[in-house]
Amino acid sequence: MQAQTATEMTPDADPADPVVPADPVVPADPTEGRRRRPRAGRPGQHPVTIAEVAARAGVSIATVSRVLTNRKPVRPETRRRVLEAVDELDYVPSGPARALAGSPTGMLGLLMTDLTQPFYTELAHAIESEAQARGYTLILANGAGDSGREAAYLDLLAQRRVDGILVASRGVTTRHIDWLRRAPVEVVLVTCEAPGVPLPAIVAASHDGAALAADHVLGLGHRRIGEIVGPAVSASSPERHAGVVEALARAGIPERDLAVVACDGDVAGGRTAAEALLARTPRPTAILCYNDLVAVGAIHAIAAAGLSCPGDVSVVGFDDIPIASMVSPALTTVAQAVGEMARWAVDRILAQIAANRGEGAIEPPEVVRKPCRLVIRGSTAAPPA
Amino acid sequence: MQAQTATEMTPDADPADPVVPADPVVPADPTEGRRRRPRAGRPGQHPVTIAEVAARAGVSIATVSRVLTNRKPVRPETRRRVLEAVDELDYVPSGPARALAGSPTGMLGLLMTDLTQPFYTELAHAIESEAQARGYTLILANGAGDSGREAAYLDLLAQRRVDGILVASRGVTTRHIDWLRRAPVEVVLVTCEAPGVPLPAIVAASHDGAALAADHVLGLGHRRIGEIVGPAVSASSPERHAGVVEALARAGIPERDLAVVACDGDVAGGRTAAEALLARTPRPTAILCYNDLVAVGAIHAIAAAGLSCPGDVSVVGFDDIPIASMVSPALTTVAQAVGEMARWAVDRILAQIAANRGEGAIEPPEVVRKPCRLVIRGSTAAPPA
DNA sequence: CGATGCTGGGTAAGCGCTTACATTCCGAGC
DNA sequence: GCTCGGAATGTAAGCGCTTACCCAGCATCG
Numbered sequence: 001m002q003a004q005t006a007t008e009m010t011p012d013a014d015p016a017d018p019v020v021p022a023d024p025v026v027p028a029d030p031t032e033g034r035r036r037r038p039r040a041g042r043p044g045q046h047p048v049t050i051a052e053v054a055a056r057a058g059v060s061i062a063t064v065s066r067v068l069t070n071r072k073p074v075r076p077e078t079r080r081r082v083l084e085a086v087d088e089l090d091y092v093p094s095g096p097a098r099a100l101a102g103s104p105t106g107m108l109g110l111l112m113t114d115l116t117q118p119f120y121t122e123l124a125h126a127i128e129s130e131a132q133a134r135g136y137t138l139i140l141a142n143g144a145g146d147s148g149r150e151a152a153y154l155d156l157l158a159q160r161r162v163d164g165i166l167v168a169s170r171g172v173t174t175r176h177i178d179w180l181r182r183a184p185v186e187v188v189l190v191t192c193e194a195p196g197v198p199l200p201a202i203v204a205a206s207h208d209g210a211a212l213a214a215d216h217v218l219g220l221g222h223r224r225i226g227e228i229v230g231p232a233v234s235a236s237s238p239e240r241h242a243g244v245v246e247a248l249a250r251a252g253i254p255e256r257d258l259a260v261v262a263c264d265g266d267v268a269g270g271r272t273a274a275e276a277l278l279a280r281t282p283r284p285t286a287i288l289c290y291n292d293l294v295a296v297g298a299i300h301a302i303a304a305a306g307l308s309c310p311g312d313v314s315v316v317g318f319d320d321i322p323i324a325s326m327v328s329p330a331l332t333t334v335a336q337a338v339g340e341m342a343r344w345a346v347d348r349i350l351a352q353i354a355a356n357r358g359e360g361a362i363e364p365p366e367v368v369r370k371p372c373r374l375v376i377r378g379s380t381a382a383p384p385a
Numbered sequence: 386m387q388a389q390t391a392t393e394m395t396p397d398a399d400p401a402d403p404v405v406p407a408d409p410v411v412p413a414d415p416t417e418g419r420r421r422r423p424r425a426g427r428p429g430q431h432p433v434t435i436a437e438v439a440a441r442a443g444v445s446i447a448t449v450s451r452v453l454t455n456r457k458p459v460r461p462e463t464r465r466r467v468l469e470a471v472d473e474l475d476y477v478p479s480g481p482a483r484a485l486a487g488s489p490t491g492m493l494g495l496l497m498t499d500l501t502q503p504f505y506t507e508l509a510h511a512i513e514s515e516a517q518a519r520g521y522t523l524i525l526a527n528g529a530g531d532s533g534r535e536a537a538y539l540d541l542l543a544q545r546r547v548d549g550i551l552v553a554s555r556g557v558t559t560r561h562i563d564w565l566r567r568a569p570v571e572v573v574l575v576t577c578e579a580p581g582v583p584l585p586a587i588v589a590a591s592h593d594g595a596a597l598a599a600d601h602v603l604g605l606g607h608r609r610i611g612e613i614v615g616p617a618v619s620a621s622s623p624e625r626h627a628g629v630v631e632a633l634a635r636a637g638i639p640e641r642d643l644a645v646v647a648c649d650g651d652v653a654g655g656r657t658a659a660e661a662l663l664a665r666t667p668r669p670t671a672i673l674c675y676n677d678l679v680a681v682g683a684i685h686a687i688a689a690a691g692l693s694c695p696g697d698v699s700v701v702g703f704d705d706i707p708i709a710s711m712v713s714p715a716l717t718t719v720a721q722a723v724g725e726m727a728r729w730a731v732d733r734i735l736a737q738i739a740a741n742r743g744e745g746a747i748e749p750p751e752v753v754r755k756p757c758r759l760v761i762r763g764s765t766a767a768p769p770a
Numbered sequence: 771c772g773a774t775g776c777t778g779g780g781t782a783a784g785c786g787c788t789t790a791c792a793t794t795c796c797g798a799g800c
Numbered sequence: 801g802c803t804c805g806g807a808a809t810g811t812a813a814g815c816g817c818t819t820a821c822c823c824a825g826c827a828t829c830g
Contacts, residue, residue, distance in 0.1 A: 047569055049816055060780050065818060072819090075778065092569065095545045096484035097816035100785045105481065107524075107545070115510045118707075125500045128527050132534075137541060139492075140525045142513050156522060160480040160492070184432055184477065267711060296711045303713065322503070323708050326652060326681045328688065434786055445810045450788060457789090460808065482786035485815045 048091045057085035068093060069103075099161055104357075108136045108349065109157035109165040109185075111150060115142040117265070118321040119291065119336075123168055123191065126342035134350060136163070147173045154179050164349040166190055171233040186352040190345045192235060198365040200352070202344045204336040206236040209372030210243030210288070213316040213334050216374055217286040218251045222314065222383045226259040226277040226284030228270060228294050237290060240318070244288055259284050263294060270297025271304075278305050278313070285313055285383035292317035292324045295331050299379065310381035320375050329378030337370045344368060433476045442470035453478060454488075484546055489742075493521045493734065494542035494550040494570075496535060500527040502650070503706040504676065504721075508553055508576065511727035519735060521548070532558045539564050549734040551575055556618040571737040575730045577620060583750040585737070587729050589721040591621040594757030595628030595673070598701040598719050601759055602671040603636045607699065607768045611644040611662040611669030613655060613679050622675060625703070629673055644669050648679060655682025656689075663690050663698070670698055670768035677702035677709045680716050684764065695766035705760050714763030722755045729753060 050068075054061040059078060066072040067082040074082075085091070099105045108131050112120050124140070131138050139162060143150035150169060154176070157165050164186035169176065172194045180187055180197050189201035217225060227244055230237035245255050261276050263269035270289060274297060277284055289295040295317030302309045309315055309329055317324055320335035355362040435453075439446040444463060451457040452467040459467075470476070484490045493516050497505050509525070516523050524547060528535035535554060539561070542550050549571035554561065557579045565572055565582050574586035602610060612629055615622035630640050646661050648654035655678060662669055663686060674680040680702030687694045694700055694714055702709055705720035740747040 045569070047816095051816080061817080062781075062819080063779060066779085069818075073778070078778080090567070090569075092540065092543045094485070094816055096481040096490065097785090098818075099481035100479070100485050100787085100815085101817040101819080102785065103818070110525075115513065121506045121510075124525075125506075125527070128500065128525055129529070132527070137545065138525045140495075140509075140513055140523045142510070142517070144514070155477065158477045160522065182475070184430070184475075300713075323711060326708060327712055328685075432786095436786080446787080447789080447811075448809060451809085454788075457809095458807070463808080479786050482815090483788075485785085485817085486787040486789080487815065488788070 047094070048089045050091070050093065053082065053085045053089055053091050056089060057081045104163045104353065105161050106136055107139055107160065107162045108346075109139045109141055109153075109160070109162040111141045111143065111153055111157070111165060111167045111169060113143050113150070113168070113170040114145045115140075116144075118293070118323060119319045119338075120168060122321060122338050123342060126338050127166060127168075127190070127346060130342050130346040134346060136346075136350070143169065147171075147175050151175045151179060154183075158184050161185075163353050164188065166345055166349060167192065167194075171235055186349055186356065188345050188349040188352070190341055193367060200348050200363075200365045200367070202341045202348075202368045202370060204236070204341070205369040205371050206239040207243035207246075208369075209318070209334040209336070209374075210240035211247040212243075212372060212374045213288050213318070214244045214247035215251075216332070216376070217288070217314055217316060217380060218247065218253075220286075220314065220380060220382045222286040223253065224257070224259075224282050224284045224286075224383075225253070226261070226274075226280070226287045228273045228277065228287060228289045228298065229260060229262050230265045230290035230294075231262070234265065234290075240290065263290070263297075265291050265294060267293050267297040267300070270294030271301045272297070274298035274301035275305070278302065278307070283313075286316070286380070287313060288316050290318060292319050292321045292331055292333055295333065295379070296323065296327055299327060299329070299331075310379050312384055314380040314383070316380060324375075325377065332377045332380040333375050335373045335375050337373070341370055344370075432479070433474045435476070435478065438467065438470045438474055438476050441474060442466045489548045489738065490546050491521055492524055492545060492547040493731075494524045494526055494538075494545070494547040496526045496528065496538055496542070496550060496552045496554060498528050498535070498553070498555040499530045500525075501529075503678070503708060504704045504723075505553060507706060507723050508727060511723050512551060512553075512575070512731060515727050515731040519731060521731075521735070528554065532556075532560050536560045536564060539568075543569050546570075548738050549573065551730055551734060552577065552579075556620055571734055571741065573730050573734040573737070575726060578752060585733050585748075585750045585752070587726045587733075587753045587755060589621070589726070590754040590756050591624040592628035592631075593754075594703070594719040594721070595625035596632040597628075597757060597759045598673050598703070598717075599629045599632035600636075601717070601761065602673070602699055602701060602765060603632065603638075605671075605699065605765060605767045607671040608638065609642070609644075609667050609669045609671075609768075610638070611646070611659075611665070611672045613658045613662065613672060613674045613683065614645060614647050615650045615675035615679075616647070619650065619675075625675065648675070648682075650676050650679060652678050652682040652685070655679030656686045657682070659683035659686035660690070663687065663692070668698075671701070671765070672698060673701050675703060677704050677706045677716055677718055680718065680764070681708065681712055684712060684714070684716075695764050697769055699765040699768070701765060709760075710762065717762045717765040718760050720758045720760050722758070726755055729755075 050061045050064050054064045064082050067074050067079050110127055112124060114120055128138050139160060141153035141157060143153060162185060166188055168190040169192050172192050177194055177197055180194055180199060187199050189199055191203055193201050193203060229241050248258055259277055259280055261273040263273035270293060274287060277287060278301060287298050289298055295315050298315050299309050302313050307313055317331040317333035320333045324331040324333045435446045435449050439449045444467060449467050452459050452464050495512055497509060499505055513523050524545060526538035526542060547570060551573055553575040554577050557577050562579055562582055565579055565584060572584050574584055576588055578586050578588060614626050633643055644662055644665055646658040648658035655674060659672060659682060662672060672683050674683055680700050683700050684694050687698050692698055702716045702718035705718045709716040709718045
């Protein structure tokens with residue numbers, strides 16, 4: 001309280017933004033012992049606690065807490081003294097202690113199936129932005145395609161007492177279902193659904209998106225169409241397939257005229273699948289792909305077969321990942337509204353969390369299907385004469 | 386303890402993997418009140434505490450803690466009872482409480498400059514894997530290129546009481562330096578250095594890597610070489626440039642014969658820069674790029690100019706991101722050892738954390754330079770005759 | 771002029787753990 | 801038979817916060 005005098009005598013600086021003299025590496029003036037930071041805060045050290053701040057400011061710890069949490073009125077003068085002490089001591093409140101005392105942790109868990117997939121990378125980034133914009137921190141949990149690992153991560157997130165979990169798993173398995181049903185925290189699904197569990201979810205309208213792609217090539221005049229579907233674990237793959245079949249049917253093309261090959265959702269798989277498709281007679285003039293990576297593989301296969309894309313064969317991807325616009329020809333693809341899905345998911349989970357604390361009503365779980373958008377680039381054209 | 390009787394009377398199931406009847410949404414048998422989980426654990430609920438587990442197992446909370454932390458000997462029979470209670474109650478220990486009581490949080494912060502850059506995405510993924518393999522959870526902190534935001538995130542990570550922070554910022558600014566100098570937790574730098582702050586760091590040997598690229602095109606016979614350097618904020622850009630200059634000098638080519646253009650590190654920037662380079666007379670026959678995205682842009686520019694890559698102009702990228710092998714021609718590029726850098730960084734920070742707790746010696750901070758590897762693909766060839 | 775209401779701030783009770791220290795229970799050694 | 805020692809367990813003291821509750825001080829009002 002004695003050190004504070006100096007500051008009180010110079011009420012020039014705005015208390016909200018106290019200018020702390022940049023403590024030089026070597027103390028400039030050894031006699032000036034008052035204003036040195038008592039604890040340098042190096043790793044080993046015991047961190048500054050609220051009690052030390054209170055002592056320094058000459059108030060009780062309750063008052064410090066009130067200033068920091070901004071929940072109760074505090075006299076401006078008192079507030080100033082507290083903030084000053086906070087600043088002088090480099091005080092950083094302990095998240096764990098706060099959480100234990102009843103505050104929310106301000107952390108959200110993000111469980112992903114496979115961070116190596118560019119689409120999920122984009123989604124993760126979008127969610128991180130949204131979460132950060134709302135003052136929440138993300139814990140990254142990457143299952144790497146292993147559903148056992150995902151289950152373990154769910155437990156871990158619960159242990160960390162995250163306020164909510166966003167699940168962006170490609171395939172929600174029974175292992176998840178059981179956990180999610182009795183989840184101890186709020187859960188919102190992104191890009192996936194958990195059949196039978198009443199959880200809010202947002203997914204792309206894959207069915208209609210795939211139909212968009214099919215309609216596009218049909219409109220260009222293609223009649224012999226091939227489709228490369230995704231792996232069995234993917235929940236959206238059958239949906240997309242159904243959309244394609246339906247669009248073809250509307251154009252009077254029976255399902256048996258659609259050449260279908262399955263593959264893993266990567267470039268190599270796409271290439272192999274496309275090779276199989278190109279070997280068929282009659283050869284398809286357009287290939288609709290499960291995702292953009294597969295489409296890139298298809299383009300490689302077309303080039304390797306001595307054919308031209310889009311001259312001989314058109315290709316349509318799905319997702320519109322950054323790579324889509326970089327390859328040549330640039331991919332015509334179906335874009336998912338990643339940003340909007342991320343925003344919805346974060347908004348929704350925060351609403352649930354708030355509702356849980358008694359603020360706001362609990363809305364019934366719902367599944368939102370976000371429409372997709374066709375992005376036409378260079379990989380599609382009219383079929384060869 | 387009375388509820389437990391049912392279980393004790395039927396010692397058929399392995400206590401390690403008890404088959405819990407899938408609690409139906411509507412209780413099937415209202416009379417069967419014994420074996421139902423006392424707390425469903427739905428979001429609102431107060432979570433199960435160690436005291437409840439202790440009561441159920443008929444032991445003190447200390448014993449439960451000992452079983453769970455595995456730090457003190459416990460009689461096998463007692464351990465069994467405790468684990469059984471844990472399982473029956475769906476007990477999940479509280480991370481915050483543990484942290485407050487002195488345990489490490491098991492969390493690591495990962496501060497990145499820009500998650501949208503594919504290279505950083507890869508790095509983040511690699512670090513996540515390493516951290517997870519060692520039982521640590523990652524908190525994602527994406528600065529999105531804004532150094533103010535990064536600084537705010539550093540405070541936030543400190544508040545969360547992470548055990549350590551990995552900084553993978555492209556440019557460590559003075560704002561960081563000041564914070565890092567008095568960081569309250571362990572910090573290891575990945576892919577960057579903080580001049581003047583004694584912190585361990587691992588970076589790619591950019592200088593030598595760039596020289597590798599230059600030597601490669603020189604070996605192919607190129608003499609008129611262009612270079613697209615990165616943005617000013619990038620610390621590695623000048624290093625790479627120096628490597629190129631040095632390699633050229635060894636081959637007897639003076640620095641003034643090297644055509645240099647700067648750009649932002651993305652596709653559009655690379656394209657613009659390459660256009661400028663291609664407009665020069667004499668036109669360079671090889672372009673060394675700051676990174677793979679820039680190289681992709683350069684390839685686009687070459688195609689747009691009616692030239693062929695590698696026929697007329699060779700292109701070399703840097704980083705070997707996944708995209709590099711997908712474009713055509715596939716990119717010749719300099720690969721950074723992302724996985725190894727991630728492993729080293731995580732190993733190192735865990736070592737520091739252990740040392741802090743008195744286990745193991747504190748090694749002096751060091752800067753490791755990981756060699757790069759040249760990956761030759763289709764974008765480089767001998768210069769036109 | 772004393773009762774009343776209100777406001778800012780202090781006191782202390784937890785939050786759910788870990789762990790130092792105390793206690794109990796044994797068998798071994800005298 | 802009694803003490804001693806060690807292993808297993810219980811007891812309780814925090815860890816750093818938030819917050820319910822209480823109290824002092826002051827202005828207002830009858």
